[in-house]
Amino acid sequence: MDGSHRPGPRRRGREGSSSHPPRDRVLxxxxxxxxxxxxxxxPGTYRVGGKVYxxxxxxxxxxxxxxxxxxxxxxxxPKPNDVVIGTVTDVQGTFWLLDIGAPRWxxxxxxxxxxxxxxxxxEKFLHVGESVVVRVENLDATGRIGVTMLGEGxxxxxxxxxxxxxxxxxxxxxxxxxxxxxxxxxxxxxQVAVGQNGRIWIDGDPDAIARVREALRMIDxxxxxxxxxxxxxxxxxxxxxxxxxxxxxxxxxxxxxxxPGQRYPPPPxxxxxxxxxxxxxxxxxx
Amino acid sequence: xxxxxxxxxxxxxSPEGLRLDGRRAxxxxxxxxxxxxxxxxxxxxxxxxxxxxxxxxxxxxREVHPRHLQQNTKAIVQCKYNMAAFSVDERKRPGLDRRSQxxxxxxxxxxxxxxxxxxxxxxxxxxYIEVLQANAGTRCAGLVAASVALADAGIPMADxxxxxxxGKAGGHLVxxxxxxxxxxxxxxxxxxxxxxxxxxxxxxMEGHMTRDELATALDMGVAGCKEIYEKMKQALRDxxxxxxxxxxxx
Numbered sequence: 259m260d261g262s263h264r265p266g267p268r269r270r271g272r273e274g275s276s277s278h279p280p281r282d283r284v285l286x287x288x289x290x291x292x293x294x295x296x297x298x299x300x301p302g303t304y305r306v307g308g309k310v311y312x313x314x315x316x317x318x319x320x321x322x323x324x325x326x327x328x329x330x331x332x333x334x335x336p337k338p339n340d341v342v343i344g345t346v347t348d349v350q351g352t353f354w355l356l357d358i359g360a361p362r363w364x365x366x367x368x369x370x371x372x373x374x375x376x377x378x379x380x381e382k383f384l385h386v387g388e389s390v391v392v393r394v395e396n397l398d399a400t401g402r403i404g405v406t407m408l409g410e411g412x413x414x415x416x417x418x419x420x421x422x423x424x425x426x427x428x429x430x431x432x433x434x435x436x437x438x439x440x441x442x443x444x445x446x447x448x449q450v451a452v453g454q455n456g457r458i459w460i461d462g463d464p465d466a467i468a469r470v471r472e473a474l475r476m477i478d479x480x481x482x483x484x485x486x487x488x489x490x491x492x493x494x495x496x497x498x499x500x501x502x503x504x505x506x507x508x509x510x511x512x513x514x515x516x517x518p519g520q521r522y523p524p525p526p527x528x529x530x531x532x533x534x535x536x537x538x539x540x541x542x543x544x
Numbered sequence: 545x546x547x548x549x550x551x552x553x554x555x556x557x558s559p560e561g562l563r564l565d566g567r568r569a570x571x572x573x574x575x576x577x578x579x580x581x582x583x584x585x586x587x588x589x590x591x592x593x594x595x596x597x598x599x600x601x602x603x604x605x606r607e608v609h610p611r612h613l614q615q616n617t618k619a620i621v622q623c624k625y626n627m628a629a630f631s632v633d634e635r636k637r638p639g640l641d642r643r644s645q646x647x648x649x650x651x652x653x654x655x656x657x658x659x660x661x662x663x664x665x666x667x668x669x670x671x672y673i674e675v676l677q678a679n680a681g682t683r684c685a686g687l688v689a690a691s692v693a694l695a696d697a698g699i700p701m702a703d704x705x706x707x708x709x710x711g712k713a714g715g716h717l718v719x720x721x722x723x724x725x726x727x728x729x730x731x732x733x734x735x736x737x738x739x740x741x742x743x744x745x746x747x748x749m750e751g752h753m754t755r756d757e758l759a760t761a762l763d764m765g766v767a768g769c770k771e772i773y774e775k776m777k778q779a780l781r782d783x784x785x786x787x788x789x790x791x792x793x794x
Binding site: 259285288289290291302304306311313314315316329330331332361362363399400401419 | 606617666697739
């Protein structure tokens with residue numbers, strides 16, 4: 259593909275992780291035995307008769323004495339404090355039900371919004387099909403997902419369009435320290451907000467939106483291959499043609515200033531929590 | 545063999561021990577599995593197995609419809625097996641029939657015994673199997689496709705579920721019947737195996753076999769399942785392999 263990426267050994271274990279051996283990215287499948295003795299089963303694994311097996315398709319991630327498998331696919335599994343993008347699927351008297359791509363719909367209670375909502379008047383504020391940025395607040399054992407719209411960067415999304423990618427690819431879209439997001443926004447002039455659930459909101463001129471969409475498609479499909487950043491960068495460069503670095507007006511804030519409420523979840527808020535747990539996915543970005 | 549319409553029965557096993565398509569008794573038909581064949585589903589797979597072509601899609605875990613089926617402590621597995629109208633020579637009348645309901649049921653139950661349903665209470669894992677072209681053994685092909693699709697959908701489970709049928713044709717036990725062997729043979733014994741534990745989670749039989757034949761047939765089927773298991777794993781590896789030099793060494 260891109261001739262630019264360097265072959266050969268890469269900087270591995272760059273985070274000075276002398277305590278752990280370099281993270282080997284071994285793909286395991288459900289039912290595969292995980293070799294090693296005295297292992298304790300972490301997430302994505304199970305134990306039968308002293309042996310540990312993988313229960314999901316994913317990458318092996320040893321955390322001695324535990325082993326866990328980080329899934330490479332599947333629905334979004336909510337974690338507290340994740341910022342996600344949801345779409346209203348149902349309106350009830352005191353709450354809305356949001357599809358956030360999780361196993362269950364997430365109720366957003368009217369008290370979890372910055373609005374003065376009267377009981378029975380929920381419909382005046384959000385309709386089926388509209389999208390919001392919310393934060394996962396609590397999870398209970400029955401799988402109920404409580405979300406809130408109170409907080410910086412949360413709120414209703416107006417305009418723009420939403421793209422869905424695999425939640426496992428979100429760390430790749432953000433990039434190390436937000437590098438990929440910066441590339442996307444800088445090269446296109448579009449505004450991009452990434453939910454941890456793999457829903458991505460894009461706004462800007464139609465051409466910019468189309469280019470970001472295409473870049474996201476590339477990340478979603480080839481995110482596990484090397485040289486991703488370079489490929490995305492060169493794609494955006496090659497399509498940038500005329501306007502290239504041109505339309506860099508501070509993210510079209512002015513264009514929407516008259517709209518009410520806070521609408522743009524600042525991407526930095528989102529990439530904060532990427533990388534502490536899921537680095538396997540973003541590890542070899544470049 | 546004292547079959548009634550014996551004059552029309554093709555020779556299912558040659559004196560040299562070769563079957564209609566030249567296979568030996570314990571040989572599988574060629575199998576090709578493609579994981580992730582559909583974009584929209586949470587997981588999917590396409591299986592070409594002999595002349596069978598089967599597509600499987602998995603959605604979920606997701607909200608249960610209809611609601612009253614919801615279980616408070618675990619996910620339910622719902623399966624819909626369907627044969628396309630054009631999947632057989634004579635048009636298959638579309639829609640639910642006894643056969644497809646039965647197959648949907650046994651496949652759903654097979655998966656219920658391996659899926660870790662407690663992780664997703666009050667949800668449903670929906671498995672759709674569409675047979676596009678049928679040539680005997682579609683429930684096994686459907687099960688294999690659905691199992692790869694479940695793994696592709698990131699569903700936690702004890703193991704993949706390889707499946708195959710053993711039958712009796714022309715007086716011989718044979719692995720993986722094709723259509724003529726199924727139609728003119730004496731018995732058909734589809735099974736699905738959990739390789740990790742060695743348990744069978746689907747076992748049905750049609751026709752007649754002696755006790756000894758049944759024991760041998762089970763052994764043949766288990767061996768066949770293990771062969772299919774490797775192909776299922778390879779299909780998933782092909783889709784998810786983290787390629788590149790850094791990974792080869794690690």
